Amino acid sequence: MxxxxxxxxxxxxxxxxxxxxxxxxxxxxxxxxxxxxxxxxxxxxxxxxxxxxxxxxxxxxxxxxNEPYEYIAGKVSFYDIHLEVEKGVLIPRPETEILIDLVSGIIEKEKITHIAEIGVGSGAISVVLARKFPELKIIATDICDAPLKVAHKNIDTFGLTEQVELRKSNLIDEINEPIELVVSNPPYIAEDCLLEPNVVDYEPKEALFGGRVGDELLKQIILDVKEKGIKYLACEMGYDQKEPIKAFVNEVGVKSIKFYKDLAGFDRGFVIQFL
Ligand SMILES: C[S@@+](CC[C@H](N)C(=O)[O-])C[C@H]1O[C@@H](n2cnc3c(N)ncnc32)[C@H](O)[C@@H]1O
Missing domain, CATH: 1.10.8 (Helicase, Ruva Protein; domain 3)
Incomplete structure (x- = not known):
């Protein structure tokens, strides 16, 4: 029957x-x-x-x-597109759309043509930005092979291979070209943080955990971007990281830092201007 x-x-x-x-x-x-x-x-x-x-x-x-729907279906709805995802690659989150909008504002205002993304994952940020700005060139890095493979598929699907170059790299170590802005949604969760089973049992640890405290990679990114003389850095961060990041940039010395919140009202990221 x-x-x-x-x-x-x-x-x-x-x-x-x-x-x-x-x-x-x-x-x-x-x-x-x-x-x-x-x-x-x-x-x-x-x-x-x-x-x-x-x-x-x-x-x-x-x-x-507890396997997420997106891994079962192999796709996720993000911004104005659908992206392929699979185990080994973070499922892009809606709050990252706010980071994209902030970066878009800077790109428009400053007429930026060359940027880098750290931690490309599925390609969510780079694909959306490349579609919005057809003149924009992006070098997108990741330290893991699975995201680089999936990002390659998504970049190819949207016909963006001329605009987005993928590079296996720790942070921006392998980027020596002139870049005006770096965008990143890096791993920023503390190692001992308790997460929902659908996240911790299925999503890649390399995409989630930023170190013992959680903000270690964020701080390293700030140092690396400053050292390379890049003007802007826009990052997503954890809801409880505003104060430590503020104290850190005071020590490092930057021209300005602006924090932003997500739609639930939590601190969610920052834009630094170095020059
Ligand atoms: C939170 S995920 C973000 C993925 C995607 N950008 C997004 O917003 O959906 C962080 C990504 O950073 C990568 N990653 C972790 N450590 C890294 C490092 N040291 N250098 C470059 N990429 C790194 C992870 O493999 C993962 O793909």
Whole structure:
């Protein structure tokens, strides 16, 4: 006997009750993905039979074990695009869109044409910026192979290989070309921080943890960008890192630093002008 959309959803909702805050919503998302339709289709076709129900069951079992939807579907919605993601690569977060908008403002105002990104991940920041500014050239680094591979796919999908060059590098060690601005959403979480199982069990540690305290890489980035004589640095950071970063830049010496908040009102990053 074949299972209908309505029956499949009610089974999936039960399976997801413990692991998900919104089990029906997540069940619908995964069934819509499985059928290659949108969620409205499920409502208007609830008596239709679900082809390959066993495949859908496997998706639900994975989600019930806390695997993020984005890894199961292999894609994420970010800014105005969909990007490929897979295990080994951070799932881009909505708050990073704020960093992109701030950087876009500086690029426009200063007519910047050459930037670098540290920690490219899926390519989220570089792909969006390259699409917004067709004249912009970006060198994007990562220390891990998995993100470089996925970023390459995404850059290629959007036809941006002429604009975005990927480079395996620790921070900006391998960049010696003239650069006007560096953008980064680096790992900034403290090593002993307790994270949700969907994050800590699935997302790469190299993308999450910034050191024992958490802000070690951020501080190193500030030093490296200053040393290379680059004018601007824009970074995302943790909600509790404003004071230590402020104290650090006071020691280092910068022209100005402006902190910004995310949509929930938490401190989320900064823009430094060095020159
Ligand atoms: C928080 S993720 C950000 C990914 C992507 N930019 C985004 O916003 O979704 C940080 C990335 O930095 C990379 N990374 C960690 N340490 C690094 C280092 N020392 N140098 C370059 N990249 C590094 C990680 O592999 C990871 O891809």
């Amino acid at each position: 074949k299972t209908s959309i309505q029956e499949a959803l009610s089974w999936a909702k039960e399976e997801l009750t413990e692991s998900c805050e919104r089990p029906m919503f997540e069940a619908e998302l995964l069934l819509a993905y499985h059928l290659g339709k949108d969620r409205i289709y499920l409502i208007t076709h609830e008596s239709d039979k679900v082809e390959h129900f066993e495949v859908f069951q496997k998706f639900i079992k994975r989600r019930a074990a």
